[in-house]
Amino acid sequence: MNFVPAVKAPENSGGLASWWFVFKRDELLVLTNNGKAEIPFNKDLSDINIKPLKKQYLGTMGESPSFAVEVSLETEAPRGMAFRNLRSLLGEFSDELFALSGRAFQVISWDLNHQYCGRCGTPTVAKQEERAKVCPNCGLVSYPRISPAIIVAVINRNKLLLAKSSRFKSDMYSVLAGFVEAGETFEDSIRREIREEANIEVRNIRYFGSQPWPFPDSLMVGFTAEYDSGDLRPDGVEIVDLQWFSPSELPHIPGRWSIARRLIDWFVENYNEREKV
Ligand SMILES: [Zn+2]
Structure with missing residues (x-):
């Protein structure tokens, strides 16, 4: 509808x-x-x-x-x-x-x-013409917060990088993700996250798609990238294991409703044939 x-x-x-x-x-x-x-x-x-x-x-x-x-x-x-x-x-x-x-x-x-102004503490009022709250005392306007996060499928030849997060209770593996920090482009954020969590460098970053993720206010922005250099090594804090997987030997992965899964499905569709060659 x-x-x-x-x-x-x-x-x-x-x-x-x-x-x-x-x-x-x-x-x-x-x-x-x-x-x-x-x-x-x-x-x-x-x-x-x-x-x-x-x-x-x-x-x-x-x-x-x-x-x-x-x-x-x-x-x-x-x-x-x-x-x-x-x-x-x-x-x-x-x-x-x-x-x-x-x-x-x-x-x-x-x-x-946002019932009170974050700057001066006065009760806020709803703005009539847009989804915003305004402070009647100091004029500060607050919009619904959206926190962008990048999520990336990193490919090396015909294999996909998947990580086991310390947050996952099950044995699930997924693509790497992280919040964009103030002052970063998506590309900066991708290079930093992958460097921090996997100790590798990537190239050829391409936009894939996005998904609102209301837990509580994220927007997941999906990309694909290619491995460039470095030795794979999990950070041991957020990521406990990292491996390259071919399309035919995938581990337990996220459900179909997530952009993580859409990225993994995209990889399988595009790299399955190459594996057979
Ligand atoms: Zn105020």
Whole structure:
């Protein structure tokens, strides 16, 4: 369904059936009636006995208004519904619906975390014409924070570099990733992360694609690169093991809904044939 973002709800949106993205902390309210999680679609939240603390307009999804809603921690899910951890809905929702759920979550978190001006402590007010909060005392404007992170498939001949992170509880391997630091280009960030975590240099950095990652406010920006020089060595802190893998001998890798997996699938598609030659 096509989503069109907007900040201000149209005057006549009151009586229309709307999509409600209701969050209790990081849990999203979903219908569970038919075994498949769905977003509530009603005229008003009172129809399902939900009392909102705050409500923010997101835009229209397939012509219908959609709202991000914050509820109190005491709120119980109505019959036939459940509060589900947002992350657990990855792969269960379509990419579009998950992205919109993530957007709703980021808007609510930002609203919650910017109630006061970070510079002078005065309570902020919502700006009418854009998604921003402004301080009525000193004029500081705050926008929803987005933290870019790079994620890179490094190729050496027909092998892909995969790492086991100290954060992974399972035996999973994935491509290298890290946050962009202040003052860095994406390319700087990629070279630094790979140097720090794997002790190698890369070349031919190419843009691949991106994915919003609302845990809590990242934007994963994917790239491919080629190995240039250096001896592979994990940093031992964030990365506990690093190996080059050919397409036919991949270890346990991330699920299909992640850009990490899209990068790995891209590698398999493009390097499988070369392996056979
Ligand atoms: Zn201020």
